[in-house]
Every structure is written in C-alpha cells, then in structure tokens.
Amino acid sequence: MLRVAVTDDHTLFRKSLSFLINSFKNMEVVLEASNGQELLEKLKHQAIDILLLDLQMPKMDGFETYQRLNTEHPDIKVLVLTSLSEAEIIRKIMELGVHGYFTKNTDPNELERAILKLNEDGFYFEKSLANIIKDIIDTPSLNVSVEQPVAFTERETEILRLTLKEYSGIEIADTLYISPKTVEKHKRNLMEKTQSKNFIGVIMYAFSYNILSLNELKN
Amino acid sequence: MENETELKLIFWIGTSIMLLMALGFLIVVILYHKKVYRIRQKESENLLKTSFQIEKRERKRIASDLHDGIIGDLNAVRNYVSFLYTKEFETDKKSVLEDIKSSLDNTLVNIQNISYNLMPPLLDSFGLIHTLNDYLDRIKKWNNIDITAQYPVRNIIVSDTESHELYRIIQEIISNMIKYGNVSKIEFHIEKEDNKLKFIIMDNGTSFDFYTKLKDTQGMGLKNIISRCKQIGAELEQIHVVHGNKIIISLKNTIC
Numbered sequence: 001m002l003r004v005a006v007t008d009d010h011t012l013f014r015k016s017l018s019f020l021i022n023s024f025k026n027m028e029v030v031l032e033a034s035n036g037q038e039l040l041e042k043l044k045h046q047a048i049d050i051l052l053l054d055l056q057m058p059k060m061d062g063f064e065t066y067q068r069l070n071t072e073h074p075d076i077k078v079l080v081l082t083s084l085s086e087a088e089i090i091r092k093i094m095e096l097g098v099h100g101y102f103t104k105n106t107d108p109n110e111l112e113r114a115i116l117k118l119n120e121d122g123f124y125f126e127k128s129l130a131n132i133i134k135d136i137i138d139t140p141s142l143n144v145s146v147e148q149p150v151a152f153t154e155r156e157t158e159i160l161r162l163t164l165k166e167y168s169g170i171e172i173a174d175t176l177y178i179s180p181k182t183v184e185k186h187k188r189n190l191m192e193k194t195q196s197k198n199f200i201g202v203i204m205y206a207f208s209y210n211i212l213s214l215n216e217l218k219n
Numbered sequence: 220m221e222n223e224t225e226l227k228l229i230f231w232i233g234t235s236i237m238l239l240m241a242l243g244f245l246i247v248v249i250l251y252h253k254k255v256y257r258i259r260q261k262e263s264e265n266l267l268k269t270s271f272q273i274e275k276r277e278r279k280r281i282a283s284d285l286h287d288g289i290i291g292d293l294n295a296v297r298n299y300v301s302f303l304y305t306k307e308f309e310t311d312k313k314s315v316l317e318d319i320k321s322s323l324d325n326t327l328v329n330i331q332n333i334s335y336n337l338m339p340p341l342l343d344s345f346g347l348i349h350t351l352n353d354y355l356d357r358i359k360k361w362n363n364i365d366i367t368a369q370y371p372v373r374n375i376i377v378s379d380t381e382s383h384e385l386y387r388i389i390q391e392i393i394s395n396m397i398k399y400g401n402v403s404k405i406e407f408h409i410e411k412e413d414n415k416l417k418f419i420i421m422d423n424g425t426s427f428d429f430y431t432k433l434k435d436t437q438g439m440g441l442k443n444i445i446s447r448c449k450q451i452g453a454e455l456e457q458i459h460v461v462h463g464n465k466i467i468i469s470l471k472n473t474i475c
Contacts, residue, residue, distance in 0.1 A: 010291035016298035023302055056287075083290055083331075086341055087356070088349045104294045105327065108301035 002119055003047065005031035007039045007065070008054040008081065013104075017052065017081075017111075024112045036060030040068060048076060050115055052102075055082045055089070066096055077118050094204055097197030100124030120168055123199045149209035150193050159186050160206055163199065264449075271450055275383055282338035285330055293330070297323045339386070347382040348373060348409075351389065355407060362397055369408040375416055381470065384447045385418065391444050392420055392466055400424025400464070416472045423463040429455070 004027050008014040011034065018029040031046050033039035035057045051069070055062035062080060069076060080093050080101040093101050100118050102111065106126060114124045152160070155176070162172045169187075173180040187199060194205040206212040297320065304316045334340075335357075341350040348370055359366045377385065389407075396402045402424035410417040433441045448455050451470065458465040 010287065010295070012295040013291045013298070016295035020298045020302050023305070083286070083294070084340060086349075086353050088341060088345050088353060104290075105324075108298045109305065 002027040002115065003030045003049045004028065004115065005033070005039065005043075005046075005048040005051045007033045007036065007051065007057070007062075009034045009057040010054075020108055020111065021115070024115070027112075027115060036062070036065030036068065039065060040072070043073060050118055051076050051078045052081050053078055053098075055080060055084065055093075063092070063096065066098060070097070077122065079114060079118055079124060094200060097201060099198055099200065100126070102126060117166070121163070121199070125164070125200060125203060149205075149211070152190070152193075152206070152211050156186055156190055157206075157211065159183060160190070160202065160212060163187075164203065164212070267446055268450060271384070271447070272380075275380075278337045282334045282340075285334040285337075286340070290327065290330055290334070293323060293327050297327070342382060342386060343379075347377060347385060348375065350382075350386055351407075354386075354390065355393075358393065358397070358405075364397065364402060365404045367404075367406050372409050372411045372416070375409070375411075375472070377416070377470070377472065381451045384451045385453070385468070385470070388444050388447050388453070388468060389418060389420065391440055391447075395440055396420075396422045396424055396464070400427070402463075412469075414471060416470045418468040418470075419465070420468075421460070421463060421465045426460075426462070426464055429457045429466065 004021055006014050006017050006021070006029055008017070014032055014034070018032060021027055021029050027050075031039070031042050031048055033042055037060045039051075040060075053062050053065060057065075060068075062082075066078060066080075069078065077099045080098050081104060082089065082093070082101060083104040090101065100114060100123055102114055102124070103126065114126070118124045158176060159172055162175060167175065169180050169183050173183045176183075187202075190202045191197075191199065194202050196202050196205060203212075300316055300320050300323065304313065304320065307313050307316060339350050339354060341353055352368065352370070355366050355368050358364060393405065393407075396405065400422055402422045404423040406419075406421040408419050410419060429441065433445065445455065448468065453468055453470040456467045456469065458467065
C-alpha cells in the first residue's frame with residue numbers, strides 16, 4: 001500500500017483529492033496538511049512515500065517546503081500540484097529538482113498513473129509539458145549558463161528515448177537485451193553527468209541541448 | 220485759476236487711485252483664479268492617482284478571489300465528478316457526467332483567463348520582464364501574430380507601481396495595435412540609455428498619429444495610456460517610420 005500525503009490550503013480541493021486517491025487501488029492518503037509547516041509537523045509522526053504538494057500556500061509555500069523536505073526527508077517523492085502553467089513557474093519547479101509536476105487542469109484520472117509512475121520510476125513527466133517546454137528552452141538566457149554540453153552515448157540516448165515513451169526500467173532492459181541493473185546504472189550515470197537531482201533534470205538537459213528533439217515528446 | 224489747477228490735480232490723483240485699485244483688484248482676481256486652478260489640477264491628479272491605486276487593488280483582489288477560491292472549488296467538483304464517472308456503468312449516466320466534466324473544464328479555462336486579464340499572477344512574484352514575456356507568448360498563440368521580443372536588459376529595478384503601470388501601458392498599446400492596426404508582426408525590446416529605461420514597440424500595421432488620435436473623443440484607450448504614463452513620470456514618444464508604427468515609452472530610472 002502506497003502512503004500518500006496531500007498538502008493544499010484549499011480544504012474542499014484537498015478533501016476531493018484525498019477521496020479520489022483513496023478510490024485508486026493500492027494507495028491511501030495517510031496525511032493531509034493545509035500548509036508546509038503543518039506538513040513538516042505531521043511528518044514527525046507519520047511516514048509517507050509520495051507527497052502531493054501545492055505551490056501557493058500561506059505560512060510556508062511549496063517552494064520553501066520542498067527545500068526543507070529535500071534535507072529532512074530526501075526519500076519522499078514529490079509531485080508538485082499547481083494551477084499555474086506559466087513557463088516561468090514550471091522552469092522554477094524544474095530547477096528545484098522535484099520528481100514531477102501535475103497541473104490541476106489535467107484529467108484527475110491521470111493522477112493514478114502519475115502516482116504509480118512516480119513510485120516505479122522515480123519521476124513523472126506530464127504530457128502537456130511538451131507544449132510549454134519549448135518556451136522554457138527558447139528563453140534559456142534567464143538562468144542557464146552557456147557551456148559545452150556533455151556527450152551522451154548511443155546507449156544512453158536510447159534509454160532516454162524509451163523512458164520518454166514511458167517504458168519502465170524492466171521493459172527498457174528487455175528491449176535492449178541488457179539487465180535492469182545496467183539500465184539503472186546508465187540512468188544514474190546520466191544524472192551525474194548532467195548534474196541533475198533526478199531524471200527530469202536529464203530530460204530537460206537533453207531537450208535544452210538538442211540531444212533529443214521535442215517532437216519525440218509529442219509522439 | 221489756482222482753484223482750477225488744484226481741482227485738476229485732485230481729479231487726476233483720484234482717477235489714478237481708482238485705476239490702480241481696479242488694476243489691483245483685477246490682479247487679485249487673476250491670481251486667485253490661477254491658484255484655484257492649480258489646486259483643482261492637483262486635486263484631479265490626486266484623484267486619478269487614487270483611482271489607479273484602487274483599480275489595481277480591486278483587480279488584484281478579484282483575481283485572487285477567483286484564483287484561490289472559485290478555481291479551487293471547481294477543481295474539487297471536477298475531482299468528484301471524475302470519481303463518479305469511473306464508478307458509473309450506465310451509459311446514459313456516464314454521458315451526462317462526461318458533459319458535466321467538459322462544461323466544468325470550459326468554465327475553468329474561462330475563469331483562468333478572466334483572472335489572468337485582471338492581474339497576471341507573475342507580476343508580483345517574478346517581476347515585469349517575465350510577465351511581459353508570458354503576455355507576449357499568449358498574444359502570439361491566440362492571435363497568430365509574429366512577435367519578436369528581446370530583453371538585452373534583464374535586471375531592471377522598478378517599483379511595484381511602475382511595473383504595474385508599465386505592464387498596463389504596453390498591454391494597452393499592443394492590444395490597440397492588434398485591434399485597429401491590421402498587424403501581423405510586432406517587435407518589442409527594452410533598452411537602457413543614460414538613466415532611462417526604454418520600452419520600444421514596433422508594428423507593421425496601419426500607421427497612425429498617436430497625439431492626433433488622442434484628441435479624438437473615441438480615443439479612451441490612448442487617454443488611459445497617457446494618464447498612466449503621467450502617473451509614473453514616463454514619456455511616450457512616437458517615431459515616424461515608413462511602414463507601421465514605432466512607439467517608445469521612456470522611464471527615468473536612477474537605480475538601473
């Protein structure tokens with residue numbers, strides 16, 4: 001049973017989300033909080049696997065909460081929930097190194113898949129991101145330093161491509177006739193190479209330096 | 220004879236005193252009018268300033284009420300409908316739930332747009348440049364217009380009021396261009412010159428003269444632009460070009 005926490009200051013929305021998640025198989029909401037401070041307090045008594053985190057909250061907002069969590073509970077996988085879809089906000093979320101983000105506009109049924117993927121692969125990459133990712137990359141002068149991109153090997157690119165096609169670690173191993181452990185090793189290497197905190201960072205990096213083309217995301 | 224000269228003298232002295240008094244009276248009246256006019260002008264400027272401030276505050280309030288309250292509620296309803304939909308097996312009920320969901324989706328998009336138009340959410344937290352960037356992206360997508368935007372100056376320091384008014388001015392100018400100018404291409408960039416920040420907007424649409432149009436009674440939008448410029452001490456300048464229009468908003472900025 002996956003232990004899920006929901007943090008959102010809008011009570012009705014939080015309740016509806018918990019209700020929905022409890023209706024999914026193999027997962028349960030064990031913790032609800034209306035802001036970051038309350039969440040951190042409750043985490044002292046309750047362990048969780050997955051956290052759904054709203055960005056705009058009073059007292060302690062999502063950005064600050066995430067940074068605190070990163071040092072205090074690095075094992076928790078965080079899915080950022082947001083009603084904002086401006087490129088600038090998503091860029092900031094990506095730079096934080098969260099494991100995934102989910103816009104409140106997305107079909108609620110997609111949420112089940114998002115939580116499962118987050119648990120299995122350690123990241124979730126929303127499809128609608130394809131439309132906005134171009135904006136993020138088109139204005140790179142904001143924060144990214146201009147440097148020579150590191151080279152990806154053919155095998156690494158292959159793994160990246162299959163990951164984007166939503167293949168799981170085992171499926172990738174089967175397709176490429178290698179062991180799942182080797183796939184994991186390649187993924188870890190990629191994260192180190194690109195200095196990313198998780199695999200989303202690797203994907204963003206690959207798009208920014210045209211190692212992958214955006215069309216692959218849309219197909 | 221002596222009496223006559225004396226009388227004449229008295230007559231002239233009397234007349235001059237009368238004239239001087241009349242003149243003095245006239246000067247007092249003129250000075251008084253000028254002063255009243257100045258006070259009135261100051262008053263109307265203050266009134267305008269207050270009304271801009273109130274407008275800004277109210278826009279912000281309504282936008283955040285919509286964003287934090289209503290959008291959250293509707294998202295919650297959407298979650299519940301989604302739950303019912305997955306648990307329902309009767310086809311006609313399922314299709315009703317589907318219709319409810321799609322109307323909810325439409326309402327959500329509409330409210331989000333209204334909220335954005337009232338007050339772009341990035342302005343306070345991410346500043347003017349990011350907000351303009353986002354705004355121009357939206358215009359590009361919605362209107363199918365080729366927009367090139369360049370921001371060679373990235374770190375501009377402007378006050379809250381300045382960034383708000385600048386955003387409204389630029390938004391008003393661009394939406395006017397699109398509405399009346401038959402525009403297919405817009406260029407926007409920011410320059411720094413001496414102690415001035417310059418926001419330059421160019422289009423390839425029908426040429427018009429800003430200050431002639433301003434006298435037109437219909438030019439409410441343009442009057443609004445001028446009042447907003449005055450608020451923050453910015454100047455609007457139109458450069459005549461062969462094709463299209465070029466408008467420069469310059470703001471005195473000592474910090475940048």
